Amino acid sequence: MKVKEIATAAGVNPDTVRFYTREGLLRPTRNPDNNYQQYDAEDLRRLRFARKARQLGFSLPEIRQILEQADDHHSPCPMVRDVFQQRLAEVEREISELQKLRARMVSALSTWQEMPDGTPDGHTICRLIEHWDDPSSSSCCEES
Amino acid sequence: MKVKEIATAAGVNPDTVRFYTREGLLRPTRNPDNNYQQYDAEDLRRLRFARKARQLGFSLPEIRQILEQADDHHSPCPMVRDVFQQRLAEVEREISELQKLRARMVSALSTWQEMPDGTPDGHTICRLIEHWDDPSSSSCCEES
DNA sequence: CTAAAACCTGTGACCAACTCACAGGTCAAA
DNA sequence: TTTGACCTGTGAGTTGGTCACAGGTTTTAG
Numbered sequence: 001m002k003v004k005e006i007a008t009a010a011g012v013n014p015d016t017v018r019f020y021t022r023e024g025l026l027r028p029t030r031n032p033d034n035n036y037q038q039y040d041a042e043d044l045r046r047l048r049f050a051r052k053a054r055q056l057g058f059s060l061p062e063i064r065q066i067l068e069q070a071d072d073h074h075s076p077c078p079m080v081r082d083v084f085q086q087r088l089a090e091v092e093r094e095i096s097e098l099q100k101l102r103a104r105m106v107s108a109l110s111t112w113q114e115m116p117d118g119t120p121d122g123h124t125i126c127r128l129i130e131h132w133d134d135p136s137s138s139s140c141c142e143e144s
Numbered sequence: 145m146k147v148k149e150i151a152t153a154a155g156v157n158p159d160t161v162r163f164y165t166r167e168g169l170l171r172p173t174r175n176p177d178n179n180y181q182q183y184d185a186e187d188l189r190r191l192r193f194a195r196k197a198r199q200l201g202f203s204l205p206e207i208r209q210i211l212e213q214a215d216d217h218h219s220p221c222p223m224v225r226d227v228f229q230q231r232l233a234e235v236e237r238e239i240s241e242l243q244k245l246r247a248r249m250v251s252a253l254s255t256w257q258e259m260p261d262g263t264p265d266g267h268t269i270c271r272l273i274e275h276w277d278d279p280s281s282s283s284c285c286e287e288s
Numbered sequence: 289c290t291a292a293a294a295c296c297t298g299t300g301a302c303c304a305a306c307t308c309a310c311a312g313g314t315c316a317a318a
Numbered sequence: 319t320t321t322g323a324c325c326t327g328t329g330a331g332t333t334g335g336t337c338a339c340a341g342g343t344t345t346t347a348g
Contacts, residue, residue: 101235160336292346294343308329308330315322316324317322
């Protein structure tokens with residue numbers, strides 16, 4: 001299979017195939033006649049695997065590690081479970097961060113309902129933002 | 145004010161001040177004696193404004209646009225409301241994406257409870273991931 | 289007075305995970 | 319035979335900073 005063929009088969013951009021090849025996730029051989037990359041069924045399996053793992057939130061280095069373990073005939077599954085647990089915790093943290101942000105935005109919007117637009121006067125750029133109370137910056141006092 | 149002073153006053157990294165200056169969000173003058181950047185109270189206001197706006201999810205180009213409108217004595221507030229609405233919708237979309245991902249991860253974890261680890265055999269890399277059913281890839285056919 | 293520490297300057301690399309642009313080589317069909 | 323589609327590698331762009339480097343300046347301590 002040439003680049004575009006394997007890309008189409010896996011439903012990804014050909015540049016992604018090239019990128020994964022550069023990154024060592026795929027190991028095509030070369031056609032000595034024209035120097036084209038030659039991918040086989042195993043590469044397609046690896047590519048599909050990598051895409052699924054990406055959707056599950058694994059990073060490329062993690063995926064490469066999993067593939068290398070599989071190449072060495074060690075089961076990568078315990079490691080997968082492990083990284084997966086961490087990713088799940090991370091996703092949940094991101095969700096709660098975003099929900100907090102959303103709550104702040106909604107409350108800002110309702111505050112803004114009552115505020116006039118006003119023209120910048122050299123002291124104020126936009127009341128809407130400047131007079132927005134940020135709950136996270138008041139509680140935290142780090143400086144560098 | 146010198147770089148470190150304004151950075152400390154706003155609670156940010158001095159490199160961030162330099163970066164914002166390069167990006168045109170701050171317009172310090174120069175001390176002709178030593179060529180150091182000189183920031184004033186207006187720059188501090190702009191910097192604090194920019195940080196608040198960043199926390200609210202505005203991008204640097206958006207912030208620059210708001211500041212430029214304010215420089216021209218046009219009220220940027222209507223534009224702010226506008227971009228803000230879009231950002232809120234975006235945040236809500238991100239939240240629901242992440243919640244879907246989280247649901248998939250949780251269900252994958254419970255499925256994995258019953259699956260053995262297994263050793264890679266040349267056809268399978270990690271059953272856990274390969275046999276994970278992705279609900280989003282079956283229904284939607286877009287690439288990239 | 290001098291030497292070291294702390295600060296300043298600009299430039300450029302780095303992070304993630306691609307995507308795209310470019311210039312030149314190869315190959316199939318009309 | 320000439321187009322057009324594909325291939326190659328390399329390098330840059332995306333976002334919002336952060337860090338490193340090398341050299342100049344200012345402050346502080348002895």
